[in-house]
Amino acid sequence: MAGSLPPIQVTPIGVIRSVFTDRFGIPRQPNLVTAVEARLILLPPYDREEALDGLDGFSHIWLVFLFHTCIGAGWRPKVRPPRLGGRRKIGVFASRAPYRPNPIGLSAVAYLGSERTTEGLTLRLRGVDLLDGTPVLDIKPYLRYADAIPTASAGFADEPPRADQPVLFTTEAQDQLLRLDPDGARQLRRLIVQTLQLDPRPGYMDRYPERTEFAMRLADLEIGWRQTDRAALVYRVAPAPKEPGACDDSGPIPR
Incomplete structure (x- = not known):
């Protein structure tokens, strides 16, 4: 039975450094604010150049991250997304709200390359919609042929x-x-x-x-x-x- 599955432990591979040091003002989706770069600093033992081999051929990457300020806040079966003005409730699984059974988020952002700095192995990013200090769980390349579906419908968020x-x-x-x-x-x-x-x-x-x-x-x-x-x-x-x-x-x- 699904209810008997044991908890799964995950370990952050890196941390985001961005200009968004407070929740208020963070863009509500990626690639809406592109004026400045953000950085993903990889943590040991994941800060190895060979782990990034081949990534330079991709212009965008997926970031799988934790809504870390929501850990322990509990989940809500219905939420009020800002896109609907906070007036209408919808199911949490029809939203990208952080109040989830597992507070995991997903963002596609521009990848500008990597460099070794005093902070460690660092990925330069643009279009990030993440709070400074956000733990990142994984990186995946954005595949244009598979991840962009021109005919997809988007419910209440069909327009930018x-x-x-x-x-x-x-x-x-x-x-x-x-x-x-x-x-x-x-x-x-x-x-x-x-x-x-x-x-x-x-x-x-x-x-x-x-x-x-x-x-x-x-x-x-x-x-x-x-x-x-x-x-x-x-x-x-x-x-x-x-x-x-x-x-x-x-x-x-x-x-």
């Missing part, structure tokens, strides 16, 4: 999310950006714009029109903005303590 919200900056925020990223190497402005264009707020926020100010963490920064029905106005870009996000209902689920 809108990413057309105007993002404006106050003069003070522009000055702060210039001080923090004087040569543009960190791509901070592009990162903020791509993230806010997707409107990371929970879908139910339209019930609270009086709340117009929001903040999120990106890398080591805190971004503050005012939300109107027409645009997001960034008024603060300042250093902030690094605090990993938790698995709770206080903000949008990042999937």
Whole structure:
């Protein structure tokens, strides 16, 4: 009987380093925010170059990962996906929510190559939608002929999310950006714009029109903005303590 199967233990092969240091603001699918790179640092004994032999021929890879902040949170048979504005419940197996019997996620991301750094054997990635510190369980090459199905239907998520919200900056925020990223190497402005264009707020926020100010963490920064029905106005870009996000209902689920 299935119920008598013993528990299966898994071991992370690596850890993600990304600019998403808080759950609020993480894009809800991969490849929606591409302004900056992320890194997958392989852990011993998996940090061996021969384990990556042949991977350079692939432009994208699958990451199998753990929603590590949700471990121990329990699973829910029905969830409220952000794509439906948090108003409608659907079965957990019809969603990518983290509240699963096994909190495992799957993301297809761009693979930019590997290098040996002071942190260890590192894979350079783009389009990552993962919290900084996410444990990765496995890597698999993305196969275009098998993994992309043009005729597939996608239920309530048949179209990509809108990413057309105007993002404006106050003069003070522009000055702060210039001080923090004087040569543009960190791509901070592009990162903020791509993230806010997707409107990371929970879908139910339209019930609270009086709340117009929001903040999120990106890398080591805190971004503050005012939300109107027409645009997001960034008024603060300042250093902030690094605090990993938790698995709770206080903000949008990042999937």
